[in-house]
Amino acid sequence: MADRDVAVSHDGVGHRARLRQKLAESGGEALHDHELIEYLLALAIPRRDTKPLAKALLREFGGIGGLMTADWQAIARVPGMGDTSIAAVKIVHATLLRMLRSEVAQRPVLASWQALLDYLRADMAYLPVERVRVLHLNSRNMLIRDEHMGDGSIDQAAIYTREVIRRAIDLGSSALILVHNHPSGSPEPSRQDIEITRQIAEAGKRLNIAVHDHIIIGSQGHSSLRAMGLL
The missing domain is CATH 3.40.140.10 (Cytidine Deaminase, domain 2)
Known part of the structure; x- marks a missing residue:
């Protein structure tokens, strides 16, 4: 499935730049959940206004956790989500799991219980x-x-x-x-x-x-x- 592009207005480009500046200056904690997903999707489909899509995904899956662990087919059923944007979501989740799993694998499990x-x-x-x-x-x-x-x-x-x-x-x-x-x-x-x-x-x-x-x-x-x- 191809991701459909919708031209981003001048205001949209400015909004994206403001998100990038907040991220650079204050880190991810400065961004709302929908802004994190919005910017992630913007990297996959750069000519599209991804804010409505980000909000739709969070509604559909009940938040970031539900979105990240949803399977490929479930995400694909959300209108506007194609292979490129789904891959962006899944690669972030895979990277997170790889990082967390390495913390578990490097030490005795009972000594790294929170990890x-x-x-x-x-x-x-x-x-x-x-x-x-x-x-x-x-x-x-x-x-x-x-x-x-x-x-x-x-x-x-x-x-x-x-x-x-x-x-x-x-x-x-x-x-x-x-x-x-x-x-x-x-x-x-x-x-x-x-x-x-x-x-x-x-x-x-x-x-x-x-x-x-x-x-x-x-x-x-x-x-x-x-x-x-x-x-």
């Missing part, structure tokens, strides 16, 4: 379906594999004890951190979340594989079953 939460939130908080991931750690609690185990419906994703433990054995994992998201936004664990966590922890214990935590990510925050005394 881990930042990474997971950026990647999963606004997903429209439940996604299950297992973080595999070595004996020094360094991340050896961040494994996507599968996606579910809008409100559930299956976690199978046997699959998780078998994969941990294959990778030689010493410890695991279970992760999944709640598309509803609430990170409150369900009874099923608690039960499956305990099943995996019990199975791992017999093989000297520790389950450090089960983290549930939502747009409203996160829950740690370990911190809640449920593991």
